[in-house]
Amino acid sequence: MATTTSHLTNVKSTVHFSCISNQHRSHLTTKLKPTTVRMSMTQTPYWASLHADVEAHLKQTITIKEPLLVFEPMHHLIFTAPKTTVPALCLAACELVGGQRQExxxxxxxxxLMEAATYTHEHLPLSDRPGPKPGPMIDHVYGPNVELLTGDGIVPFGFELLARSDGGENSERILKVMVEISRAVGSGGGVIDAQYMKTLGGGSDGDEICHVEEIRRVVEKYEGRLHSCGAVCGGVLGGGCEEEIERLRKFGFxxxxxxxxxxxxxxxxxKEVVEARNLAIQELKFFKDKEVDAIKTFLNI
Amino acid sequence: MATTTSHLTNVKSTVHFSCISNQHRSHLTTKLKPTTVRMSMTQTPYWASLHADVEAHLKQTITIKEPLLVFEPMHHLIFTAPKTTVPALCLAACELVGGQRQExxxxxxxxxLMEAATYTHEHLPLSDRPGPKPGPMIDHVYGPNVELLTGDGIVPFGFELLARSDGGENSERILKVMVEISRAVGSGGGVIDAQYMKTLGGGSDGDEICHVEEIRRVVEKYEGRLHSCGAVCGGVLGGGCEEEIERLRKFGFxxxxxxxxxxxxxxxxxKEVVEARNLAIQELKFFKDKEVDAIKTFLNI
Structure with missing residues (x-):
C-alpha cells in the first residue's frame, strides 16, 4: 500500500499542506483514501472480506422503504462513505478472543454507521466553512439540509441496531460497548475533539505548514480512538477477559x-508508522496462544 | 396558558402562516415557546419541578471541563434550548406505575439532551436554508461549525448517560428504552421524519397557507412521538406492566x-386540542387505582 501514497513523505518534522484550511485537508484526504482502499481491494486483504460481511448485514437491515425521502439518502450516504478498517477490526478482535464473527x-x-454520519457532517457546506477550492470535490448528491438530517438519523439508528441485537443474555456486554462507542464518536476525547482540532484549532505556524506532531494528535483522537474502540467492542462481545480487552484497546489504538x-x-x-507497528506487535504478544495472523494484517504487514 | 397564545386560533381548517418557509416557522415557534414556558413557570406547574430535577442531574453530570472548546458550547446549548414537557413526562410516568423518580x-x-441537539441542528445556517428574516431571531453565540459539532457530540453523550446508568440488574430495561429513544429521535417515524416534512415537504397550497391537517401530521411525528417515547421510557424504567406501558404510549402521544x-x-x-385531551383522559382511566392527579397536569387542566 505504501507505493500508492503521495509525495508528502519522509519529511522530518513538517509536512507541507495547509493546517488552517479544512477544505484543503478534506481534499487531500479524499484524494488519498479511495486510492488506499482500491489497492487493498485488489489484494483482497483480510479486512476487506470482514468489511463486506458488515456491509451485507447492513444492507439486509437498512432496506429502502417509505418514506423514500428519508431512506434513499440514508442508504446512499451510508454505502458511499469511504471505507475504513474500524468495523472489520471489531470483528477480527471478536474472533481473536474466541468469539463468533456474528456476535x-x-x-x-x-x-x-457512526463513521458514515461523521463523514457526512464533516462535508456539510456551512456558512462559516470555506467555499469550494480547485481539485477533486466531494460529490454532494443531496442538499445540505438532507445531509444534515440524514447524519442525524444515522447515529440513533446505530444505537438502535446495537440495542436490538441482544437476545436477552448479553445485555451487559452491549451496554459496555455502547459506552465505548458513545465516548469514541462523541465528546469523550475522540472524534468530536479531533474535529474541533481540525476545523478550529488551525496550525501554529501559519497557513501552509503542519507539524507532524499536530497531525499525530488529530490522528490519535480520530483514527486512534475509533480503531481502539472497534477492537475493544469486538473483545467485549467475543467474551474476552479484562486483560485481553485492555491489550486490544492499545493494539487498536x-x-x-x-x-x-x-x-x-x-x-x-x-518513523511514526514503524513505531506504532512495533508497539502493536508488542501488544499482540499477549495473545501468543491465539491465532494472531488474521488481526496482524491490520498492521499492513 | 391559553391566553398567552396568538391570534392564530379558532380557525376551521387552515392557519395563515408559511408552510414553505422554515425560517418563518422557527420564528413563530420561538415567539410562542418562551411565552408558554414563562407562563408555566409563574404557575409553577408539576412538570416544571420535575424538569428542574432533570436539569439539576445534568448539571452535576456535565461539568465544564477541558477542552473548554468542546464543553463550554455543549453546556450552553443544552441549558439554553427551549424547555419541553418530554423529560418531565418521563419522570411522571415512572412515578405513576410505582417507580422512583431516580430510576x-x-x-x-x-x-x-436529544431535544437540545435537535434544536441546535434545526437552527444551523446551512447554504440551502433561507437567510435571516425580520423578527426575533435565534441568538447564535457560537458559529455554525461549533453548533454542528456540539449537536453531534450531545447525542452520543445522551446514549452514554443511559448506558452508564445501569447498576447491573436493570440492563434489559435500559436497552428497551434505548430502542424507544433511538426510534423517536431518529428515522423511526419520529423527529427526523417531522423535520423532513417541515423543511422539505412544504405546503400543498402555496407559500402562506398551512392546513391544520399538515400541522397535525408534523406535530404527531414530532411532539407526539417524543412525548409518547418519554412516557414509555418512564413506564418501562418504573417497572410498569406491558398494558400500562402501552396505555402510557398513547397517553404520551x-x-x-x-x-x-x-x-x-x-x-x-x-377542536384538535380538546379531542386529544379527551382521548388522553380515556387512557388514564386504566390507572384508576393509581395516583393520576400529577400526570393529569400535562393535559393543561
Whole structure:
C-alpha cells in the first residue's frame, strides 16, 4: 500500500499542506483514501472480506422503504462513505478472543454507521466553512439540509441496531460497548475533539505548514480512538477477559495511528508508522496462544 | 396558558402562516415557546419541578471541563434550548406505575439532551436554508461549525448517560428504552421524519397557507412521538406492566398533540386540542387505582 501514497513523505518534522484550511485537508484526504482502499481491494486483504460481511448485514437491515425521502439518502450516504478498517477490526478482535464473527456484527455495523454520519457532517457546506477550492470535490448528491438530517438519523439508528441485537443474555456486554462507542464518536476525547482540532484549532505556524506532531494528535483522537474502540467492542462481545480487552484497546489504538498517518500521506516506513507497528506487535504478544495472523494484517504487514 | 397564545386560533381548517418557509416557522415557534414556558413557570406547574430535577442531574453530570472548546458550547446549548414537557413526562410516568423518580432520571436527561441537539441542528445556517428574516431571531453565540459539532457530540453523550446508568440488574430495561429513544429521535417515524416534512415537504397550497391537517401530521411525528417515547421510557424504567406501558404510549402521544398544537398557536379550546385531551383522559382511566392527579397536569387542566 505504501507505493500508492503521495509525495508528502519522509519529511522530518513538517509536512507541507495547509493546517488552517479544512477544505484543503478534506481534499487531500479524499484524494488519498479511495486510492488506499482500491489497492487493498485488489489484494483482497483480510479486512476487506470482514468489511463486506458488515456491509451485507447492513444492507439486509437498512432496506429502502417509505418514506423514500428519508431512506434513499440514508442508504446512499451510508454505502458511499469511504471505507475504513474500524468495523472489520471489531470483528477480527471478536474472533481473536474466541468469539463468533456474528456476535460482533451489530457493533461493527454501528461503528460503520457512526463513521458514515461523521463523514457526512464533516462535508456539510456551512456558512462559516470555506467555499469550494480547485481539485477533486466531494460529490454532494443531496442538499445540505438532507445531509444534515440524514447524519442525524444515522447515529440513533446505530444505537438502535446495537440495542436490538441482544437476545436477552448479553445485555451487559452491549451496554459496555455502547459506552465505548458513545465516548469514541462523541465528546469523550475522540472524534468530536479531533474535529474541533481540525476545523478550529488551525496550525501554529501559519497557513501552509503542519507539524507532524499536530497531525499525530488529530490522528490519535480520530483514527486512534475509533480503531481502539472497534477492537475493544469486538473483545467485549467475543467474551474476552479484562486483560485481553485492555491489550486490544492499545493494539487498536496503534492500528489507528498506522491507518491514520497513511491516510494523511505518510509512507509505511515513516518513523511514526514503524513505531506504532512495533508497539502493536508488542501488544499482540499477549495473545501468543491465539491465532494472531488474521488481526496482524491490520498492521499492513 | 391559553391566553398567552396568538391570534392564530379558532380557525376551521387552515392557519395563515408559511408552510414553505422554515425560517418563518422557527420564528413563530420561538415567539410562542418562551411565552408558554414563562407562563408555566409563574404557575409553577408539576412538570416544571420535575424538569428542574432533570436539569439539576445534568448539571452535576456535565461539568465544564477541558477542552473548554468542546464543553463550554455543549453546556450552553443544552441549558439554553427551549424547555419541553418530554423529560418531565418521563419522570411522571415512572412515578405513576410505582417507580422512583431516580430510576428514570437518566432516561429523562437523555431525552433532554436529544431535544437540545435537535434544536441546535434545526437552527444551523446551512447554504440551502433561507437567510435571516425580520423578527426575533435565534441568538447564535457560537458559529455554525461549533453548533454542528456540539449537536453531534450531545447525542452520543445522551446514549452514554443511559448506558452508564445501569447498576447491573436493570440492563434489559435500559436497552428497551434505548430502542424507544433511538426510534423517536431518529428515522423511526419520529423527529427526523417531522423535520423532513417541515423543511422539505412544504405546503400543498402555496407559500402562506398551512392546513391544520399538515400541522397535525408534523406535530404527531414530532411532539407526539417524543412525548409518547418519554412516557414509555418512564413506564418501562418504573417497572410498569406491558398494558400500562402501552396505555402510557398513547397517553404520551396525546400529551404531545396538545403541547405541540399549542406551540403552533392553537388555543386550548381548539377542536384538535380538546379531542386529544379527551382521548388522553380515556387512557388514564386504566390507572384508576393509581395516583393520576400529577400526570393529569400535562393535559393543561
Amino acid at each position: 460482533a456484527i451489530s457493533a461493527a455495523s454501528a461503528l460503520l 496503534y492500528v489507528g495511528i498506522i491507518q491514520g498517518m497513511i491516510k494523511w500521506g505518510f509512507k509505511e516506513d515513516h | 428514570a432520571i437518566s432516561a429523562a436527561s437523555a431525552l433532554l 396525546y400529551v404531545g398533540i396538545i403541547q405541540g398544537m399549542i406551540k403552533w398557536g392553537f388555543k386550548e379550546d381548539h
